[in-house]
Amino acid sequence: MKTIDLNADMGESFGPWPMGDDASLLKIVTSANIACGWHAGDADTMAKTMRLAVENGVGIGAHPGFADLQGFGRRRIPLSHSELANLVTYQLGAAQAMARAAGGHVRHLKLHGALSNMASEDAEMARVCYEAALKVDPDIVIMVLAATAQEKVVRALGCNWAGEIFSDRAYNDDATLVDRKLPGAMIHDPGFAAERILQMLEEQAIIAVSGQRIPTRIDTICLHGDGPEALAIARGLRARLEAAGYGLKPL
Numbered sequence: 001m002k003t004i005d006l007n008a009d010m011g012e013s014f015g016p017w018p019m020g021d022d023a024s025l026l027k028i029v030t031s032a033n034i035a036c037g038w039h040a041g042d043a044d045t046m047a048k049t050m051r052l053a054v055e056n057g058v059g060i061g062a063h064p065g066f067a068d069l070q071g072f073g074r075r076r077i078p079l080s081h082s083e084l085a086n087l088v089t090y091q092l093g094a095a096q097a098m099a100r101a102a103g104g105h106v107r108h109l110k111l112h113g114a115l116s117n118m119a120s121e122d123a124e125m126a127r128v129c130y131e132a133a134l135k136v137d138p139d140i141v142i143m144v145l146a147a148t149a150q151e152k153v154v155r156a157l158g159c160n161w162a163g164e165i166f167s168d169r170a171y172n173d174d175a176t177l178v179d180r181k182l183p184g185a186m187i188h189d190p191g192f193a194a195e196r197i198l199q200m201l202e203e204q205a206i207i208a209v210s211g212q213r214i215p216t217r218i219d220t221i222c223l224h225g226d227g228p229e230a231l232a233i234a235r236g237l238r239a240r241l242e243a244a245g246y247g248l249k250p251l
Contacts, residue, residue, distance in 0.1 A: 003247040004201065005162070005220035006238060007031035007143070008230075009063055009112070011049035012040035012072075021231060026052050028234045029223060030250045031059040033110045033143070036091035039065030039073025043098070050102035059250030060104050061143065062095035062133075064088050065112030073113035074180070084125065085132035087115075092136050108162065108251055109133045110143035111150075120148035120176050127153045134159055141251050147175035147206055147216040162219035162251050165200055167193045167237055168229075171208040175216070178209060188229050190236035197221055197237060198244055220251060 010026075011034035012019040019040065026032065032053045035041030041049075053060050064087060065073030079087065088109075096106050111119055111129060119126035126149055130142050139160060144150035146163035154161035168187045170178040178185040187193050200206060205213040223234045238248065 001247045002245060003249050004218070004241060005030050005059075005251050006223060006234070006241075006248055007033055007061070007110070007164070007220050008223045008234070009033045009035070009110075011035045011045050011063070013045045014040060014042055014069065022049050023052055024231055025223070025234060026056045026058050028231075028238050029058060030248050031061055031108065031220065033061045033063035033108075033112075034095060035063050035065070035112070036094050038067045038087070038091055039069065039071075039112055046095070046098045047102060050099050050104055054102050054104040057250075059107045060095075060099050061108040061110055062092045062106050063110055063112050064091035064095075065115050068114075073115065076114045076118060081124075081128045084128045088129045088132040089136055092133055092140075096136075106137070106140065108141035108143050110164070116145065116150075117177065120145045120150050123149040123153050126150045127157070130154060130157060130159070143220060143251075145175065145177070146218060147214045151216070163217040164220045164222055165197070165206055165216075165218050166222045166224075167197050168224050168233055169222075171206050171214075173208045173210055173212050173214075175206050175208075175214045184209065187233075190229060190233045193233050194237045194240035198240060201246075 006029045008029045010022040066077045141160040143162045205215045
């Protein structure tokens with residue numbers, strides 16, 4: 001049977017301000033990228049989300065981002081290499097401690113927002129972030145934006161990695177994501193999202209807005225958890241994948 005992982009960014013609530021329906025998403029996805037408190041989330045949210053992930057048999061991932069609560073980690077911040085390494089190390093360490101306390105462990109790491117977008121364009125930046133994570137855990141799976149500079153770096157490092165595509169984001173011809181500020185950057189139709197993903201899996205290629213195919217290895221599919229259509233897209237995609245003969249399992 002063909003298998004695939006479904007992941008979602010979550011644990012993004014902060015104090016009394018809720019973000020997304022993590023409890024429902026954790027019944028659909030197989031991996032969770034959990035915010036580490038810098039771009040979103042807090043210790044209580046991390047603890048709750050990780051406990052629910054363990055209860056649902058969902059793989060736990062650290063999701064480090066810039067220290068940018070107000071901007072939700074989507075603003076580009078220039079940092080030195082040492083600052084980038086410490087940012088990743090600190091947040092991964094927090095995620096490991098919270099996961100262990102919840103009876104689980106951190107299996108993978110995925111960069112968030114602007115940090116990820118910058119690393120998808122800048123191989124040296126990606127290398128600094130990933131080497132920092134590998135110093136903490138040499139066996140950790142690095143989840144990368146497929147076919148970008150991130151993938152080139154993990155291939156060169158020879159580490160465990162997983163290539164990711166997005167169910168609800170449009171692509172440029174270089175496999176980077178279309179800027180959220182531009183029309184059509186987000187996909188809102190659950191049916192269209194599911195059929196598009198199946199086509200990408202069949203072709204083992206990212207399909208850009210232009211129609212260009214970018215061949216790549218696909219190990220996991222991201223479902224964003226913070227939009228109004230999030231659950232509908234997640235349920236629709238899982239059902240369509242299972243109907244097409246895919247088994248769903250964590251990385």
